[in-house]
Amino acid sequence: MRPSETSRPGPSSRFFILTFALSWALWLPLMLVSLGVIDTSLSQDALVPLALPGVLMPSVAAVIFAARRPASGGVRALLGRLLIWRVGWWWALVVLLQPAVVGLTVLLIEFLDWGEPVGVTYPASSSALLTSVVFLLIAATGEEVGWRGYALPALQSMHTPLVSSVILGLVVATWHLPYWILQDILGTYGPGYFALNYVFVLALTIQITWIFNRTRGSVLVPVVFHVVFNTLNVALLPVTSSVPAFAVLTVMECGIALPMLGSLDRRPRMTQPAT
Numbered sequence: 001m002r003p004s005e006t007s008r009p010g011p012s013s014r015f016f017i018l019t020f021a022l023s024w025a026l027w028l029p030l031m032l033v034s035l036g037v038i039d040t041s042l043s044q045d046a047l048v049p050l051a052l053p054g055v056l057m058p059s060v061a062a063v064i065f066a067a068r069r070p071a072s073g074g075v076r077a078l079l080g081r082l083l084i085w086r087v088g089w090w091w092a093l094v095v096l097l098q099p100a101v102v103g104l105t106v107l108l109i110e111f112l113d114w115g116e117p118v119g120v121t122y123p124a125s126s127s128a129l130l131t132s133v134v135f136l137l138i139a140a141t142g143e144e145v146g147w148r149g150y151a152l153p154a155l156q157s158m159h160t161p162l163v164s165s166v167i168l169g170l171v172v173a174t175w176h177l178p179y180w181i182l183q184d185i186l187g188t189y190g191p192g193y194f195a196l197n198y199v200f201v202l203a204l205t206i207q208i209t210w211i212f213n214r215t216r217g218s219v220l221v222p223v224v225f226h227v228v229f230n231t232l233n234v235a236l237l238p239v240t241s242s243v244p245a246f247a248v249l250t251v252m253e254c255g256i257a258l259p260m261l262g263s264l265d266r267r268p269r270m271t272q273p274a275t
Contacts, residue, residue, distance in 0.1 A: 011065065011154045012151050012154040012155050012158075012167075014065065015061055015062065015065055015146070015150055015151055015154065016151070016171055018061040018064065018065070019057055019058050019061040019146060019175065020175060022054075022057035022060060022061060023054040023055075023057040023058075023175065023178075023179075024054075024178055026050075026051060026053060026054045027051055027054050027178035027179050027182065028178050030047050030050055030051050030178075030182050031178040031179075031181045031182040033047060033182075034047055034181065034182040034183075034184065035181070044184065047182050047183075048182065048183055051179055051182060052139070054179065055139045055142050055143060055179075056138075056139075056142035057142070057146075058142060058143050058144075058145065058146020058147055058150075058151075058175075059141065059142045059143070059144075059145035059146045059149075060142075060146075061146055061150075062078060062145050062146040062149055062150035062151075063075055063078065063079075063145075065150060066078040066150065078145065078149050078150060079145070079149075081145075081148075081149050081217055081218060081219035081220070082141070082145070082149075082219050082220050082223070083220070084215070084216050084217065084218035084219070084220060084221075085218065085220050087215040087216065087218055087221060090211060090214065090215050090221065091221075091224075093211065094211065094221055094224050094225050094228070095224065095228055097207075097225075097256070098225070098228050098229040098232060099228065099232060101249065101252050101253065101256070102229070102232050102233070102237055102239050102249065103237075104252065105118075105239055105245055105248050105249045105252060106118045106237055106239060106245070108248055109242070109244060109245045109248060114244040114245075114248070115242055115243070115244035115245070116242060118237055118238065118239050118241075118242055118245050120236060120237060121235060121236055121237070121238055123235055123236075129235055132231065132234060132235045133227065133231055133235070136226075136227050136230045136231055136234065137223070137227050139230075140222075140223045140226035140227045140230065141223050143172075143226065144219055144222045144223045144226060145219060147168060147172060147222075148208065148212055148219050148222045149219045151168055151171075152164060152168060152209065152212065153217065155167055155168060156213075160264065160265055160266060161209050161210075161213060161264040161265075161266075162206075162261060162264035162265045164209065165202075165205045165206045165209040165264060166202065166205075168205050168209075169198075169201050169202035169203075169204075169205035169206070170198070170202065172201055172205065173197055173198045173201040173202065176197070176201075177194070180194070180197065189243055192243075193243060193246070196243075196246055196247060196250050199250050199254065200246070200249070200250045200253060202257075203250065203253035203254045203256070203257040204229075204253060204257075206257040206260055206261070206264065207225075207253070207256060207257050207260065208222050208225060209264060210257075210260040210263065210264060211225070
């Protein structure tokens with residue numbers, strides 16, 4: 001191997017660089033507008049809709065890199081992970097785990113009287129709920145094709161699932177920072193909220209890796225997992241809108257991830273090709 005090749009970033013590193021470049025090229029200017037650094041006529045309410053295409057960039061970057069490697073199956077193999085749906089009883093865990101955790105969090109907050117209780121957000125109509133679910137499905141697919149379809153297999157070709165999860169969780173949380181800031185999370189909740197987000201994302205990343213490696217590398221499974229939580233949190237029970245509730249939720253998610261660590265400290269049985 002030539003010296004120039006040893007210093008060349010790996011497939012996951014190049015993917016991360018492109019994903020950040022594509023998303024942050026959109027998010028950073030909007031973040032500066034939100035902070036008042038750039039003066040425009042845009043209202044705060046208009047910033048988040050303008051930023052939404054940025055959540056699709058992980059999948060765009062994944063498609064670009066997969067297309068460059070047709071010998072590994074290319075884009076067809078990448079998107080084919082979305083069609084792996086026969087995973088048996090794992091669907092029960094994917095669909096029911098987060099509703100159980102969120103519901104228990106809400107009950108604990110109310111029982112312990114920690115801050116304002118999390119109220120149910122009733123959708124304006126069934127069509128409004130359906131619209132939210134469709135949007136969240138598109139957004140989750142835009143992320144998961146990149147994070148789990150491309151990045152996780154590439155990382156697991158070089159590291160254990162545990163190390164891969166830690167790397168991916170830190171990257172995903174950092175990638176979200178401008179998007180969180182332009183939503184005024186910093187001004188509303190303070191810097192401690194960002195620390196909670198990092199721990200929360202890391203715990204969920206460990207859970208998803210554990211399930212991903214037991215469902216034949218299905219990307220559909222992480223997409224549904226992602227959509228179930230986001231639908232609950234955005235459209236029904238906004239548990240992350242309360243710092244005490246979010247803290248309790250994060251502790252519970254860590255408790256779920258903890259027993260998974262042992263099995264993630266060794267190579268998965270399934271082959272994880274780096275496309």
